[in-house]
Structure formats: structure tokens, C-alpha cells
Amino acid sequence: MPLVTSTEMFKKAYDGGYAIGAFNVNNMEIVQGITEAAKDLNAPLILQVSKGARAYANHTYLIKLVEAAVIETGLPIVLHLDHGDSFETCKSCIDGGFTSVMIDASSKPFAENIEITRKVVEYAHDHGVVVEAELGALAGVEDEVNVSAENSSYTRPEEVQEFVSKTGCDSLAIAIGTSHGAYKFKPGTKPQLRFDILEEVSKRLPGFPIVLHGSSSVPQEYVKMINDNGGNMPGAIGVPEDQLRHAASLSVCKINIDSDLRLAMTGTIRQFFAEHPDKFDPREYLKPARANIKELVKHKITDVLGCAGKA
Numbered sequence: 422m423p424l425v426t427s428t429e430m431f432k433k434a435y436d437g438g439y440a441i442g443a444f445n446v447n448n449m450e451i452v453q454g455i456t457e458a459a460k461d462l463n464a465p466l467i468l469q470v471s472k473g474a475r476a477y478a479n480h481t482y483l484i485k486l487v488e489a490a491v492i493e494t495g496l497p498i499v500l501h502l503d504h505g506d507s508f509e510t511c512k513s514c515i516d517g518g519f520t521s522v523m524i525d526a527s528s529k530p531f532a533e534n535i536e537i538t539r540k541v542v543e544y545a546h547d548h549g550v551v552v553e554a555e556l557g558a559l560a561g562v563e564d565e566v567n568v569s570a571e572n573s574s575y576t577r578p579e580e581v582q583e584f585v586s587k588t589g590c591d592s593l594a595i596a597i598g599t600s601h602g603a604y605k606f607k608p609g610t611k612p613q614l615r616f617d618i619l620e621e622v623s624k625r626l627p628g629f630p631i632v633l634h635g636s637s638s639v640p641q642e643y644v645k646m647i648n649d650n651g652g653n654m655p656g657a658i659g660v661p662e663d664q665l666r667h668a669a670s671l672s673v674c675k676i677n678i679d680s681d682l683r684l685a686m687t688g689t690i691r692q693f694f695a696e697h698p699d700k701f702d703p704r705e706y707l708k709p710a711r712a713n714i715k716e717l718v719k720h721k722i723t724d725v726l727g728c729a730g731k732a
């Protein structure tokens with residue numbers, strides 16, 4: 422099966438009350454860990470590439486790694502541009518074989534967001550590619566802008582119909598209290614997503630797939646593994662998995678996870694180095710890191726997203 426778009430995936434996920442995992446990829450071991458998990462569980466999959474990933478690994482390497490995963494797994498896989506920052510970036514990914522792009526103009530004024538998004542949608546749809554857009558501003562590092570908690574803003578449900586009808590986008594990322602990175606909530610406060618906003622949005626956009634960014638749960642076992650082995654990540658807190666499970670049962674069809682993969686990889690490698698100060702073969706420490714990414718993704722697919730067996 423070649424790369425696919427997310428159209429069918431989202432339809433089934435919406436109706437089935439589950440979500441597809443969208444995992445960020447930056448190198449071969451990450452691609453392998455994620456895709457081996459999805460293969461074992463026969464799960465549909467979105468692999469996403471950020472601007473940073475393209476700068477790090479190079480566009481061609483990433484595409485070829487994902488194509489290799491399609492061959493090795495036989496799964497329906499979407500190759501998605503994460504946080505496209507301009508028409509030009511989106512165009513280069515559409516021309517380069519991506520099946521889905523995000524244009525993230527959410528930091529721009531509403532009318533400008535509509536304008537840029539509509540332009541990307543026009544080009545993408547002409548080339549059989551689907552488009553995710555965003556309304557609302559997540560706290561944390563977003564679109565290379567560091568948005569403070571005070572300046573983050575929830576999506577305004579009264580804007581979503583006009584935005585979707587004027588842009589023609591295929592899915593919509595909204596801000597309901599998630600944020601990028603490993604420090605999502607103040608220690609001592611109760612993490613709580615705004616499900617009232619999600620429900621207001623869904624009421625206005627029946628059947629329309631919603632996307633949640635910043636949805637890592639920041640597993641405390643990996644935070645501990647990092648801190649126990651020379652790391653320093655005090656107060657790292659993520660989105661509780663029961664809230665992600667609830668979102669997946671509603672209109673959320675795509676859940677973005679990157680930080681959890683980074684924590685699993687970093688914790689595993691830190692521990693390996695602490696236990697084996699004599700070792701210097703990258704295969705020896707990347708192998709357990711890849712294995713733990715696989716375990717983490719299997720857990721997400723089975724216990725959080727609910728998309729096992731849905732490929």
C-alpha cells in the first residue's frame with residue numbers, strides 16, 4: 422500500500438470513537454520504533470515531520486525512511502508536514518510526496534489565517550493532498566514563538582464554522598489547554614483540558630475531524646529515569662492519559678505526540694550510559710531506545726488512542 426491521505430482514517434476514527442496517533446519522526450530509530458509498534462497492532466498511522474526535522478535530517482532522508490516503513494509494514498501511513506509555516510514550505514512538501522500538510526497561521530490575525538490557509542488548501546487539493554489548519558494559540562514553544570501561558574488563547578468556538586467554510590481545510594487543530602513540550606502544567610495544579618470548548622466546536626462542526634497538538638502525557642517513569650541518570654527536568658508534567666482517551670472518544674481524530682518519544686529515547690540512553698560507561702557503539706544504546714519507543718507507542722495505540730486493529 423502506498424502512502425495515503427487521512428480522509429478515510431479520520432472518517433472511521435470519528436465514527437468509531439477513537440483517534441489516530443500522529444508521531445513526530447526525526448531519524449531511523451524513531452521511525453522504526455513507531456512503525457514496528459503499529460505493525461504489531463495493525464494500527465493506522467500518521468508520521469509527521471516538522472520544519473526542525475527537515476532541517477535536522479533532510480527532507481529526502483525522511484521521505485525515504487517513511488517510504489521504507491510503508492514497504493516494511495504494509496500499513497496505511499500518512500506522511501504529514503507538522504506546523505507548516507508558509508505557503509512555500511507546504512508547497513515543497515506537497516510537491517515532494519507528502520500526503521498531508523498543516524498550515525499553521527494561528528499566530529496571525531483571523532482574516533490572514535483564513536487567507537493563507539485557503540491558498541494552501543487550493544494548491545493541496547489540486548494535488549490530492551489534505552490540509553490541517555489551526556485556530557487558537559497553544560502555550561509553550563509554538564511556531565517558533567514562545568507563547569507564555571498568559572498569552573495563549575483558547576479556540577473561540579464562534580469562529581470555527583466561518584474558518585472551515587472559507588478555507589476548505591480538512592481538519593482543524595484547536596487550543597483547549599494542551600501545549601507543546603514537557604512542562605504543560607504548573608506542578609501542584611490539576612491538569613484539565615477544556616472539554617466544554619471541544620464540545621462547542623464539535624456542535625458547530627458535526628462530523629468534522631479535530632486535532633490535538635501538545636498531547637504528550639510526559640510519562641513520569643521516563644522523567645525519573647532521566648533525573649536519576651544525570652538529567653535535570655524538575656516539574657515535567659503532561660496531559661493525563663484519561664483526558665486524551667476521552668478526547669479520542671469525541672471528535673478528536675488526530676493526537677500529536679512528540680515529547681513522549683524524546684523522553685523515552687533520552688531516558689533509555691541516559692540510563693544505558695550510566696550503567697555502561699565503557700560502551701561506545703551507537704547500536705548498543707540506540708537499540709534499547711528504539712525498543713522503548715516501540716513499547717511506548719504500543720501503549721498509546723492500545724490504551725489511549727484506541728486504534729489497534731483499525732488499519
Ligand SMILES: O=C(CO)COP(=O)(O)O
Binds near residue numbers: 445503600602603637
Ligand atoms: O503537537 C506536537 C507536534 O505538533 C507534539 O506535542 P508534544 O510536545 O506534547 O509531544
Ligand SMILES: O=C[C@H](O)COP(=O)(O)O
Binds near residue numbers: 473503
Ligand atoms: O510541535 C512541535 C513538534 O514537537 C516538533 O518540534 P521541533 O520543531 O522541535 O521538531
Ligand SMILES: [Zn+2]
Binds near residue numbers: 504525527559563564
Ligand atoms: Zn500552532
Ligand SMILES: [Zn+2]
Binds near residue numbers: 504634
Ligand atoms: Zn504541534
